[in-house]
Amino acid sequence: MRGEGLFTERAPNGRFQWQLKAMNGRVVAVSSSVHESSADAERAFAELVALGPALVARITHVRDGLGWTWVVPGPRGNPLVKSSRAYERYATCQNAFRRFMALVARMAETGAQPLAGAQPVAGAQPVTSARPAVVGGVGASGGEGAGGVGGGV
Numbered sequence: 749m750r751g752e753g754l755f756t757e758r759a760p761n762g763r764f765q766w767q768l769k770a771m772n773g774r775v776v777a778v779s780s781s782v783h784e785s786s787a788d789a790e791r792a793f794a795e796l797v798a799l800g801p802a803l804v805a806r807i808t809h810v811r812d813g814l815g816w817t818w819v820v821p822g823p824r825g826n827p828l829v830k831s832s833r834a835y836e837r838y839a840t841c842q843n844a845f846r847r848f849m850a851l852v853a854r855m856a857e858t859g860a861q862p863l864a865g866a867q868p869v870a871g872a873q874p875v876t877s878a879r880p881a882v883v884g885g886v887g888a889s890g891g892e893g894a895g896g897v898g899g900g901v
Contacts, residue, residue, distance in 0.1 A: 816836075816838050817834050
């Protein structure tokens with residue numbers, strides 16, 4: 749299915765998750781938590797959009813495999829949103845977060861609404877700025893450090 753926007757979907761356990769899709773239909777980000785209803789999932793996304801430029805991603809290396817993922821931690825350290833997949837390169841992961849932030853900003857400006865009719869998430873399991881910031885993780889050169897995101901989106 750092609751189309752940009754927010755999709756809420758029912759997981760096999762009966763609860764709901766949201767996915768943010770780009771214009772080409774590729775999933776950009778997914779909710780880290782599951783919700784009791786589609787409306788709860790939509791409210792959680794609206795709260796995330798309200799945070800907007802204050803969102804900061806933590807990029808980490810995938811434990812069992814190759815690649816990098818980003819996650820936006822919440823006020824208590826619990827993830828609010830995460831990348832939909834692992835990226836082969838650190839810089840690609842940074843750029844994916846920038847694209848996520850640009851899409852969130854665009855949705856905030858247009859007041860976009862969730863798209864209805866989404867299909868169930870196959871095998872889904874519950875997971876218990878103008879200048880977006882990226883912190884933590886291991887740098888692309890292999891050394892420890894914070895990876896700041898320079899430049900605009």
